Amino acid sequence: MTLFCAAATAVAERPFPKPRGLVNDFAGVIPSDYEQKITALCREVLQKAGTAIVVVTMPDIGGAEYNDYANRLYSAWGIGKKGEDKGVLIFVTVKERKMRIETGYGVEGILPDGLVGEIRDQYMIPYLRKNRFGDGILNGTMAVAQVIAKDAGIRLTGTAAPRRVKKKRSNFSYLPFLIFIIIFMFLPRRRGGSWLFFLPFFLGGGRGYSGGGGMGDSFGGFGGGFGGFGGGMSGGGGAGGGF
Structure with a gap:
């Protein structure tokens, strides 16, 4: 078999031209x-x-x-x-x-x-x-x-x-979040907490792709x-x- x-x-394969x-x-x-x-x-x-x-x-x-x-x-x-x-x-x-x-x-x-x-x-x-x-x-x-x-x-x-065809960059914008962070910086801190708690959430996402290297x-x-x-x-x- x-x-x-x-x-x-072997029979089906096209011969080399x-x-x-x-x-x-x-x-x-x-x-x-x-x-x-x-x-x-x-x-x-x-x-x-x-x-x-x-x-x-x-x-x-x-x-x-x-x-x-x-x-x-x-x-x-x-x-x-x-x-x-x-x-x-x-x-x-x-x-x-x-x-x-x-x-x-x-x-x-x-x-x-x-x-x-x-x-x-x-x-x-x-x-x-x-x-x-x-x-x-x-x-x-x-x-x-x-x-x-x-x-x-x-x-x-x-x-x-x-x-070269590149992947599309993300449309994510940092500007609204940066404004939000600045507002937080000038707000009074609540006891036991800090505006710094929110920082990782705003800086951790939205990374675009720049296309390949090499x-x-x-x-x-x-x-x-x-x-x-x-x-x-x-x-x-x-x-x-x-x-």
């Missing part, structure tokens, strides 16, 4: 103007930093587990130069509504899983959920490129900063040329999730 299930999964370039929109969800920008950016990062960023969209993966599929696709294509393993796969499967950023061994130090998860959550998933695949993938690519460029000490020119907001852009497939390997680093 187990062998039958495994065989059924052959790479077309650094951007491989097999699902046909990236608008052409976005694809041009993403391609140019990936080329410049490859030329200047020697790191291959490869984008893949799939219409579906035929029932395969998406994290495993992305990892095996990375190895099958050999993203990055063999021995250096400086590569990143940005993977989206549309029917399953899953995405993953898979990192090669050579970039795990600058793109640890936690930071990749931040890029996923703040730069990609909010757009992918709205089927804005061009925005989500471009933003994710720019955020990854920014980290690589900073580490390599290079300047990327010609594009805006990636747009990512700067300056960025630059593009270049030319092609390559990026030289036998690179990934050990499963990165982060994925549903949208």
Whole structure:
């Protein structure tokens, strides 16, 4: 029975396509103007930093587990130069509504899983959920490129900063409570008590969220040329999730 299930999964799984370039929109969800920008950016990062960023969209993966599929696709294509393993796969499967950023061994130090998860959550998933695949993938690519460029000490020119989606700040206002505290300060204290008793209630709540850290907001852009497939390997680093 187990062998039958495994065989059924293997049959259902979509075979790995052959790479077309650094951007491989097999699902046909990236608008052409976005694809041009993403391609140019990936080329410049490859030329200047020697790191291959490869984008893949799939219409579906035929029932395969998406994290495993992305990892095996990375190895099958050999993203990055063999021995250096400086590569990143940005993977989206549309029917399953899953995405993953898979990192090669050579970039795990600058793109640890936690930071990749931040890029996923703040730069990609909010757009992918709205089927804005061009925005989500471009933003994710720019955020990854920014980290690589900073580490390599290079300047990327010609594009805006990636747009991070922040959690909304609280509408809580301290002003009414501060006025209330000031009034209490000038009221006579009751025997056995103090206005200070109320202070923790007014200072303990209403903390807003400032948005994530770890990512700067300056960025630059593009270049030319092609390559990026030289036998690179990934050990499963990165982060994925549903949208």
